[in-house]
Amino acid sequence: xxxxxxxxxxxxxxxxxxxxxxxxxxxxxxxxxxxxxxxxxxxxxxxxxxxxxxxxxxxxxxxxxxxxxxxxxxxxxxxxxxxxxxxxxxxxxxxxxxxxxxxxxxxxxxxxxxxxxxxxxxxxxxxxxxxxxxxxx
Amino acid sequence: xxxxxxxxxxxxxxxxxxxxxxxxxxxxxxxxxxxxxxxxxxxxxxxxxxxxxxxxxxxxxxxxxxxxxxxxxxxxxxxxxxxxxxxxxxxxxxxxxxxxxxxxxxxxxxxxxxxxxxxxxxxxxxxxxxxxxxxxx
DNA sequence: TGTGCGTACTTACTTTTAGTAAGTTTATCA
DNA sequence: TGATAAACTTACTAAAAGTAAGTACGCACA
Numbered sequence: 024x025x026x027x028x029x030x031x032x033x034x035x036x037x038x039x040x041x042x043x044x045x046x047x048x049x050x051x052x053x054x055x056x057x058x059x060x061x062x063x064x065x066x067x068x069x070x071x072x073x074x075x076x077x078x079x080x081x082x083x084x085x086x087x088x089x090x091x092x093x094x095x096x097x098x099x100x101x102x103x104x105x106x107x108x109x110x111x112x113x114x115x116x117x118x119x120x121x122x123x124x125x126x127x128x129x130x131x132x133x134x135x136x137x138x139x140x141x142x143x144x145x146x147x148x149x150x151x152x153x154x155x156x157x158x159x160x
Numbered sequence: 161x162x163x164x165x166x167x168x169x170x171x172x173x174x175x176x177x178x179x180x181x182x183x184x185x186x187x188x189x190x191x192x193x194x195x196x197x198x199x200x201x202x203x204x205x206x207x208x209x210x211x212x213x214x215x216x217x218x219x220x221x222x223x224x225x226x227x228x229x230x231x232x233x234x235x236x237x238x239x240x241x242x243x244x245x246x247x248x249x250x251x252x253x254x255x256x257x258x259x260x261x262x263x264x265x266x267x268x269x270x271x272x273x274x275x276x277x278x279x280x281x282x283x284x285x286x287x288x289x290x291x292x293x294x295x296x297x
Numbered sequence: 298t299g300t301g302c303g304t305a306c307t308t309a310c311t312t313t314t315a316g317t318a319a320g321t322t323t324a325t326c327a
Numbered sequence: 328t329g330a331t332a333a334a335c336t337t338a339c340t341a342a343a344a345g346t347a348a349g350t351a352c353g354c355a356c357a
Contacts, residue, residue, distance in 0.1 A: 080305095082304065093305075093306065094306085094307075116304095120305085121306090
């Protein structure tokens with residue numbers, strides 16, 4: 024993260040608590056890097072998309088996100104939870120019943136992720152056309 | 161990709177060539193998956209951000225994207241080029257001089273990537289706060 | 298009393314990917 | 328003659344992802 028500079032407006036210093044500390048993704052040691060990794064990880068993106076539809080059980084997410092293994096899904100859910108993007112609600116029953124849903128913070132990222140995902144889905148043919156065009160050179 | 165269904169409007173079938181085939185990221189074998197991988201790869205995201213600023217040389221990109229190795233940068237640039245997101249212009253000089261710039265297609269994705277990246281940078285403190293809150297439970 | 302079932306994981310192991318460091322190329326300049 | 332610079336490439340190691348099997352446990356059924 025950027026070290027907060029001593030900004031002031033009209034001679035009045037802005038209190039630290041009110042100043043927003045912006046992350047810098049281009050800085051190798053900025054904590055935003057790990058957030059980006061979690062959010063844009065292969066399965067992270069897809070899990071966020073699915074959870075935008077609403078609360079889902081572990082097994083439901085697994086069914087929707089075609090190809091994810093139980094191990095990777097569990098891992099992905101844990102990292103997204105640890106970043107505060109989703110909450111895990113476990114019911115004390117057997118067999119286990121666990122529900123995942125986006126937090127307000129999670130909905131915000133997921134919305135941006137969804138926009139990007141939509142663009143890719145919508146423009147797939149353009150991309151494939153471009154691919155073929157480049158290949159044939 | 162979704163198999164094109166036989167859609168028609170007002171009794172008139174839409175020719176295959178005109179119908180847009182949407183990708184489906186949730187389908188394991190959809191080609192959109194590899195595009196997503198390239199675009200949201202750790203270094204792919206950051207390269208796209210840097211190239212939004214304009215044409216850049218290999219070494220300039222490497223300097224801006226803190227932490228990327230030459231190997232990974234070369235690999236990332238190649239995959240983004242193969243998807244038609246950027247063009248590589250090599251000048252026949254020694255030492256080598258190579259310039260990379262976004263294609264119109266690349267600018268579109270990069271814009272969406274940038275929106276997501278901006279959100280993460282802007283909300284880092286919220287995320288870190290959420291992280292700490294979760295940890296302390 | 299025991300056997301199987303369902304769900305959400307976890308663990309051990311293999312394969313793939315990423316990271317690191319050193320090498321390659323070649324015109325130009327000291 | 329030899330060092331230099333820029334953009335890669337290659338060989339090797341470390342880390343991450345994929346695969347498959349195991350674990351926990353309360354309930355239903357035999």
